[in-house]
Amino acid sequence: MSNTMSQKAAREGLGNPELFEGGVYVTKNGVAELFVQTARERQVEEAERSRERQNNALLKLIMKAKQEAEEGNTMSPEDALQRLRAARE
Known part of the structure; x- marks a missing residue:
């Protein structure tokens, strides 16, 4: 209070x-x-806000991945590795 x-x-x-x-x-x-x-209380408040933003971002990524999977926009693990290797070259 x-x-x-x-x-x-x-x-x-x-x-x-x-x-x-x-x-x-x-x-x-x-x-x-x-x-x-106090500065300590402010730091705790900011850390809490940061965790909340990260959790929301993770939830959005999960929902996007679920939507893409439902739409059939998926690839095999081998295809994913191949794309990653090609992007590094």
């Missing part, structure tokens, strides 16, 4: 990252102006 604090309190607490754990909305005249979180 996120907390709120005034700009003055946020400035005074900048040396104490524990105050910002879980995220804090910094307010100006009672209106949220800024959201502050």
Whole structure:
């Protein structure tokens, strides 16, 4: 759960990252102006987002492969190896 604090309190607490754990909305005249979180929390959030994007990309590849297989756009393992070898030359 996120907390709120005034700009003055946020400035005074900048040396104490524990105050910002879980995220804090910094307010100006009672209106949220800024959201502050610790660097560690941000890194975890970004890693989670990256994993989600990778999972979505993998799901798209799987669905595309399934569609191609259903349409008959397949090749034998030997043909695939032959194409790979030809592409390297």
